[in-house]
Amino acid sequence: MQGDAQREVPGRYYDGITSRAHRVVLRVENGEACLAGEAERRVPLAQVRVSERTAHAPRKLTFADEACFEPDQRAALEALLHATGHRDSAVVRMQQSWRAVVIALGTLLLVLAVGYLYVLPAGAKLAARLLPVSVERQLGQGLLGVLDRRVFDASKLPAARRAALAQAFARMAPPRDGAPPYQLVFRHSRIGPNAFALPSGDIVLTDQLVELLRDDHAILATLAHELGHLHERHLTRRLIQGSVVAAAGTVLFGDASALVAGLPALALDLRYSREAEQEADDYAAAMLRRNGIGLVHLERLFTALQELEDELGAPPPYLSSHPPSAERLARLRQQLD
Incomplete structure (x- = not known):
């Protein structure tokens, strides 16, 4: 996460010590993730981990001490992340693209086939001669x-x-x-x-x-x-x-x-x-x-x-x-x- 955004995202905060869910509101200001409500804390954005986007479950934000924030509505958190300029890594984006998955699978199968048919026999021949x-x-x-x-x-x-x-x-x-x-x-x-x-x-x-x-x-x-x-x-x-x-x-x-x-x-x-x-x-x-x-x-x-x-x-x-x-x-x- 980076940048500032004034949107507020209601959700639940778990302190990582108890199972209690604290009702809080998340906003981003001055380069920090700020929680207000039943729990208060301010954390630099660089110390916040954003979970990968999935089809059904909402993302969650995890702090350095393993406390986490879960939004009530995934769309609200997505909008806040977008406003801060957050962008998923290339690997995550590829995982979420069926075309990229198909290409990656095809590449893997090709590498395995070439390795099995050519690299492995050549390597075994060399190893046997050195043995x-x-x-x-x-x-x-x-x-x-x-x-x-x-x-x-x-x-x-x-x-x-x-x-x-x-x-x-x-x-x-x-x-x-x-x-x-x-x-x-x-x-x-x-x-x-x-x-x-x-x-x-x-x-x-x-x-x-x-x-x-x-x-x-x-x-x-x-x-x-x-x-x-x-x-x-x-x-x-x-x-x-x-x-x-x-x-x-x-x-x-x-x-x-x-x-x-x-x-x-x-x-x-x-x-x-x-x-x-x-x-x-x-x-x-x-x-x-x-x-x-x-x-x-x-x-x-x-x-x-x-x-x-x-x-x-x-x-x-x-x-x-x-x-x-x-x-x-x-x-x-x-x-x-």
């Missing part, structure tokens, strides 16, 4: 044990067969320096052919996928794909993204249980983005080339998965976490041409 490998290993610690209890049994492949595959993959050179350490783990799966990498450094290969491919080089191509996920730290990036989203939900809705309960689910949900799968496919192709293995074996992998998908009529668990095999085949064949 020490030891911390990443701790993130994945215990996940294999959880999976063993839920979906895996001990491998039924002969020990010699497992050793031969492990040694063949160990002899392969990664496509670039800096490949992380890994442990190749064989399991018998209750959910069919599968292969995936965990942040712990475990690359899990199921008996069913070995039996499906019947081509050691295609199996090596599969393992190279999973090593690509480890090298690019895809699952760690996804865990970071999911944790940020869960934390944002906690901030917005005040329920920390969603963050705590969601982390194990995030760790066990092995779905990657389409970009991550393409990066892993490219990594596998580069690794095969470096080791003198033809990309036709990677093609055989995708073909076998496509045939399995066609046979079942719906993607099995391994395929459901990857782009359609036909799409991966088409992309690979462009490199073969």
